[in-house]
Every structure is written in structure tokens, then in C-alpha cells.
Amino acid sequence: MKSQLKLAIALAAFAAQPSFAEVTPNMVAFADGAVAQSHTGVAGNAADGAKVASTRSMGNCVACHAIAALPDAKFQGNVGPALDGVGSRWSEAELRGIVSNAKMMFDGTVMPSFYKTEGYTRLGDAYTGKAPKGDVPPILSAQQIEDVVAYLLTLKE
Amino acid sequence: MxxxxxxxxxxxxxxxxxxxxxxxxxxxxxxxxxxxxxxxxxxxxxxxxxxxxxxxxxxxxxxxxxxxxxxxxxxxxxxPGMVFVDQGLDLWNKVDGTDGKSCASCHDDVESLKETRAAMPKMNPTGDDLWSMENYINNCRTTKMGAEAWKWSSDQMTSVTAAISVAGRGxxxxxxxxxxxxxxxxxxxxxxxxxxxxxxxxxxxxxxxxxxxxxxxxxxxxxxxxxxxxxxxxxxxxxxxxxxxxxxxxxxxxxxxxxxxxxxxxxxxxxxxxxxxxxxxxxxxxx
The missing domain is CATH 1.10.760.10 (Cytochrome c-like domain)
Incomplete structure (x- = not known):
């Protein structure tokens, strides 16, 4: 029993060892709007990315973009271009840049910045309409960005 | 439906x-x-x-x-909004406040304000503030009727603004x-x-x-x-x-x-x- 516990603690400590420090929103290095380095060093999970893309409380990409590969996500929007085939049209680094902060690639775009924490006007506490009580995290976490990028790369022409 | x-x-x-x-x-x-x-x-x-x-x-x-x-x-x-317009017209004619007046006491029929909605919002009588219709209504209530101001989006307020808007329809x-x-x-x-x-x-x-x-x-x-x-x-x-x-x-x-x-x-x-x-x-x- 005791040795099992020790082993568990040792394993947990090993898992917690950061092999890669997470890239915080203000550390992201853009080059022509693209971001070569992963935000987490952990490969994105495309299935999780599809969930982020289609879920209202998460990325909700389908609010503005049609994705034919997600027929279960009803009422897909058309404010932005359809995402079918984006995995063929853009590189991983370009997709990471666009999803993190599209304004770095497309000046003045309507698209929100999903991995950014500074430079807002009247930043609120989510959808409450109220001022935030503390720091407001980016709309998506570092790993969620990686997951969405991994999913978008599966959308081939 | x-x-x-x-x-x-x-x-x-x-x-x-x-x-x-x-x-x-x-x-x-x-x-x-x-x-x-x-x-x-x-x-x-x-x-x-x-x-x-x-x-x-x-x-x-x-x-x-x-x-x-x-x-x-x-x-x-x-x-479905017309039900509230009827309620607004009732309020228009209802005496409220310490001066014993209703909207109708001064404005007669709501039709007298038919040009109001299209001109809103508008500078106030003293020309130092921009007023919405809600401000004009509350100004009447507090300074002419001796009544309490209504909240901006209260049922009473939206009913009366609706009645005035319908009078200005077209x-x-x-x-x-x-x-x-x-x-x-x-x-x-x-x-x-x-x-x-x-x-x-x-x-x-x-x-x-x-x-x-x-x-x-x-x-x-x-x-x-x-x-x-x-x-x-x-x-x-x-x-x-x-x-x-x-x-x-x-x-x-x-x-x-x-x-x-x-x-x-x-x-x-x-x-x-x-x-x-x-x-x-x-x-x-x-x-």
C-alpha cells in the first residue's frame, strides 16, 4: 500500500515536470501572422478541437464559419469564409496564428482573437455585461488552440 | 406558430x-x-x-x-405588442402624482405627439443635454405631475413610449x-x-x-x-x-x-x- 502510494506520487511528480513551458498569450511570437511554435508542446487532439469548434461556450467557430464536416452543429454562420479545405490552404503555423489572433494576419478582420489577454476596450466578465473581478483568461486555453489547429489540419480539400 | x-x-x-x-x-x-x-x-x-x-x-x-x-x-x-400599447394608453389617461395630473391633462390625445418618435432623441428644452423619449416622460412625471420617475425599461415606461410611437406610426x-x-x-x-x-x-x-x-x-x-x-x-x-x-x-x-x-x-x-x-x-x- 505504502509503496504504491509512493509510486503514484513519483509518477504524478514526473507528469507535472514541464518538459515545455506553456506559451502565454503575450509571449506568442508572430511572423507574418503565423506562429511556428506550439503553445504547449503537446500535440493537438483533432477530436477535441472539433468539439471546441462546434460548442457555443467554447470556440464556436461555426457561429461565423460553415464546416461541412460538422453536420451536427446546426445553424452554421457565414460571416467568415467556409473552413472546408483550410488544412490544404494553410500551414499549421498559419492556422495557429489565425486562431490565436487573426488580426496579426488580416488587419482589421472582424474575427475575435482567441489567445490574447491585452488591448481590449471595456473588457467584461464573459457574457454578464459586468466588469471583470480579476484577470480574464483568453477565450481559449493554449491546449484548446492546439486542438483546434489539429482539427483544422484534418479539413483537406 | x-x-x-x-x-x-x-x-x-x-x-x-x-x-x-x-x-x-x-x-x-x-x-x-x-x-x-x-x-x-x-x-x-x-x-x-x-x-x-x-x-x-x-x-x-x-x-x-x-x-x-x-x-x-x-x-x-x-x-403581440399592441396589448402593451393599450396598457400605455391607460397609463396616458391615468392620474398619477401629487399634482393630480395625467399625461392627457396637458397633452390631450396621444395623437398630439405624433411627430415625437421620429425626432428622438432630441436636445432638451434648455439645450444642454440630449434626451431620449424616456427622459422627456420622466421630466413630465417629476416636474409637472409630482410623480416618481419610471425605470428606463419598466413595463410602464415601454408601454407609454410604445403608445406614443404608435401615434407616430408612418x-x-x-x-x-x-x-x-x-x-x-x-x-x-x-x-x-x-x-x-x-x-x-x-x-x-x-x-x-x-x-x-x-x-x-x-x-x-x-x-x-x-x-x-x-x-x-x-x-x-x-x-x-x-x-x-x-x-x-x-x-x-x-x-x-x-x-x-x-x-x-x-x-x-x-x-x-x-x-x-x-x-x-x-x-x-x-x-
Missing amino acids: HLRSRRILIAASVFALMSSATAYADPVEGFELVVNGEMTLVTEAPASANLEGALDTVYSGLLFRESETREMEMDDFSN EVVNPKVDGAAAEWWEKGKELYYTRFGQLELSCANCHEQNYGNMIRADHLSQGQTNGFPAYRLKNAKLNSIHNRFKGCVRDTRAETFGEGSAEFRALELYVASRGAGLSVEGVGVRN
Whole structure:
């Protein structure tokens, strides 16, 4: 029993060892709007990315973009271009840049910045309409960005 | 309303949108808003000089709604907002406050204010503040009637603003934007183009750049105010202009502004001026 516990603690400590420090929103290095380095060093999970893309409380990409590969996500929007085939049209680094902060690639775009924490006007506490009580995290976490990028790369022409 | 048939209709619309986005992107064509079979209202007009070329044509929000919603507004018996107008007329005639007066004591029939709605918001009598209709009503209540001010979006307030708006139905929206109002208009314009909140969206991002497009199930209109106070199917009551503004800014994940705030009164003037040329619809019916 005791040795099992020790082993568990040792394993947990090993898992917690950061092999890669997470890239915080203000550390992201853009080059022509693209971001070569992963935000987490952990490969994105495309299935999780599809969930982020289609879920209202998460990325909700389908609010503005049609994705034919997600027929279960009803009422897909058309404010932005359809995402079918984006995995063929853009590189991983370009997709990471666009999803993190599209304004770095497309000046003045309507698209929100999903991995950014500074430079807002009247930043609120989510959808409450109220001022935030503390720091407001980016709309998506570092790993969620990686997951969405991994999913978008599966959308081939 | 049969919910199921409506869903099928929406699904069909979405399908149509995917196959030909541009055709669906436009407001409905060939629709004429004739209320009670006798009053034809202007729902589409050339953009006024105020818009400085930002839009060619201005459209009532009604043209972005489905046919069932449009039909509701065409007959006062089917317009769910008219129940509240009746309540507003009762309040108009009801004595309230320490001076023993009602609205009718000074203004007689509500028809005497038929030009009011189209001119709102407007500089106050002393010329040092921009007032919405709600400010004028509360000024009467507190200084002429000895009554308490109503809350901006209270049932009483929206009912009375609706009654006054219906009296002005068919009048052409034309708020005064020069003179002392000019600086308010400029402030409103600045707000209109400011990208608020974590989503960094301005009014213009949705209602100027993307009207006609869809954000999930929401068919974006130009955000015109000529149908306000509007009955919304979403909450089954009358909604004030500022309440709608408040919700829109909130939905950008921003700290929104308050109803009646100087910011929203300025924005109300600017947005109203963008709709110059459209008819006051009295109580519009919207999603």
C-alpha cells in the first residue's frame, strides 16, 4: 500500500515536470501572422478541437464559419469564409496564428482573437455585461488552440 | 406558430444559404409593409447623407425576419405588442402624482405627439443635454405631475413610449443632428465604430459590414431603431432601444453601458440618424 502510494506520487511528480513551458498569450511570437511554435508542446487532439469548434461556450467557430464536416452543429454562420479545405490552404503555423489572433494576419478582420489577454476596450466578465473581478483568461486555453489547429489540419480539400 | 414547421423552414433556409450565400444574404425583396390593410410604411430607403457612403440603402429590421414575423406586424390584432400599447394608453389617461395630473391633462390625445418618435432623441428644452423619449416622460412625471420617475425599461415606461410611437406610426425618422446635437452625434458615431469587449466587435462589424449574413441562427440586420420599442418573440415583451443596445454590447463580452447613460443616448441619436428615411413602425415585431 505504502509503496504504491509512493509510486503514484513519483509518477504524478514526473507528469507535472514541464518538459515545455506553456506559451502565454503575450509571449506568442508572430511572423507574418503565423506562429511556428506550439503553445504547449503537446500535440493537438483533432477530436477535441472539433468539439471546441462546434460548442457555443467554447470556440464556436461555426457561429461565423460553415464546416461541412460538422453536420451536427446546426445553424452554421457565414460571416467568415467556409473552413472546408483550410488544412490544404494553410500551414499549421498559419492556422495557429489565425486562431490565436487573426488580426496579426488580416488587419482589421472582424474575427475575435482567441489567445490574447491585452488591448481590449471595456473588457467584461464573459457574457454578464459586468466588469471583470480579476484577470480574464483568453477565450481559449493554449491546449484548446492546439486542438483546434489539429482539427483544422484534418479539413483537406 | 408551429415550432416544427418553423424549424424545417429555418433548416431549409440554412441549406439555401450554403448553396447560394449571396442570394440569401440580402434582406427580403418585394415585401411591402401595409399595416391594417391601409397604412403603407417605408421599410427601405436611400441612405441619408449622414451615412457618408457607409451604406447605399437602409432597411428596416423587419426585412431580415421570417415571413411569419413580418405578418404579425401587418395587423394590429396579430401584433403581440399592441396589448402593451393599450396598457400605455391607460397609463396616458391615468392620474398619477401629487399634482393630480395625467399625461392627457396637458397633452390631450396621444395623437398630439405624433411627430415625437421620429425626432428622438432630441436636445432638451434648455439645450444642454440630449434626451431620449424616456427622459422627456420622466421630466413630465417629476416636474409637472409630482410623480416618481419610471425605470428606463419598466413595463410602464415601454408601454407609454410604445403608445406614443404608435401615434407616430408612418412618420419619417429624421432626428436633428446639427446645432447642439452635433457633438452628441459625433460621440455616438465614435461609439458605433469602437470594437468593444473580448470579442472586439463594434456595431459596424455586424450591422454595417455583415447585415444579411448569419451568426449561427441570427440573421443580422442593419440594427435600425425605427421599430422600437419592439416586441421581441425571444422575451415576449416590449424592449427599449437602450435595453437592446445593452444586450448587444454585453454579447461582445464587454462591460456594457447603462440604460439612459450619456453613451447610449449619443448612440441612439447616431443610430436613429442612420435610419433617416424609414417609417416609424410603432411597435415592431422582431426575434
